[in-house]
Amino acid sequence: MAETQRPNHPPSIADAWAVTAERAAETTFFFDFDGVLSPVTDDPDASQPVPAVPGVLERLAAAVHRVAIVSARPVSFLRSRFASLERVDLYGLYGLEVWHEGAVVTEPAALPWIPAMSDLAERARAELPPQILVEFKRLSVALHYRTAPQLSGEVERWGHEQAERHGLKIQGGRMVIELKPPVDQDKGMVITEGVRDAHCAWYFGDDMSDIKAFDALRAREAVDPGFFGVAVAVANPETGAEVSSAADLTLESPYAVAQFLTDGLTSF
Known part of the structure; x- marks a missing residue:
């Protein structure tokens, strides 16, 4: 952390964990x-958390005030992968869906768009090359070209x-x-919103949409010098350099994330 140290930041990872342990309740x-x-997979439906992750998240949730997963995936997908977790909140579709204390809440303004998203997914399957994986998420449509990167330009143009035609937002990844x-x-x-009343927060991300989360930690620090935020990037060959440049530290893989948390929990 020393290379990107900000005025209120500890000079080392060990110190950062010590500060976090002191503020665990907040x-x-x-x-x-x-x-x-x-790990990112060619088939999004095949993605599974690293084996050590559920256990270490449950231990972390018992040690701090709150643990949450904030993902582009629907809440239904996240629940299928973390059915055993009792203390972890789930934010799906960039926060359009929230699973908290046994219930899912959907942003009301997004609900009328479900039919349009379904139609869009059907058009994508009909109009884009068959190598493109079209993922319908109820409130969004993702167009994956991982197995056919040469088609990226065509997919992005479409x-x-x-x-532009339907007044939609677009998110690259x-x-x-x-x-x-x-x-x-x-x-x-x-x-x-999640750090409004917190005194310490960490965010772990690997993609362009995660930079906005890093920025939210910086903004909270700007208005409250007593707040301690840590932005952690996870390395990857596609967006890694840009995400890492916005973070306080970089870990090499999801396996390294699990080990980092396991080691950090010894500070509590």
């Missing part, structure tokens, strides 16, 4: 899913045309673009 940990808790309803919600807004 600390929140936020995690992206794909590329952070799970996506931007649809966004790791070998994917996603079309979303024009509802004002993103990971940065989730974190802004």
Whole structure:
């Protein structure tokens, strides 16, 4: 952390964990899913968390005030991967869905867009090359070109045309673009709200949408010098350099994330 140290930041990882342990009752940990808790896969439905992740998240949730996963995945997908977790909140579709204390809440402004998203997914399957994986998420449509990177330009042109024609938002990512309803919600807004009453927060991310979450930690520090925020990037060959440049430290893989948390918990 020393290379990107800010005035209120401890000079080392060990010190950062010590500060976090001191503020455990007022600390929140936020995690992206794909590329952070799970390796990215060619087939999104095949993604699974690193084996050590569920256990270490449950231990972390018992040690701090709150743990949450903030993902582009639907809440239904996240629940299928973390059914055993009792203390972890789930934010799906960039915060359009929230699972908290046994119930899922959907942003009301997004609900009328479900039929349009379904139609968009059907058009994508009909109009884009068959190598493109079209992922319908109820409130968004993701167009994956990981297995056919040479088609990225065609996919992005099609996506931007649809966004302009139908008034949709578009989100770029790791070998994917996603079309979303024009509802004002993103990971940065989730974190802004989530740290409003916190005195310490960590965010682990690997993609462009996660930079907004990093920025939310910086903004909280700007208005409250007593707040301690740590932005952690997870390395990858696609967006890694840009995300790492916005973070306080970089870990090498989801397996390294699990080990980092396991080691850090010894400070509590």
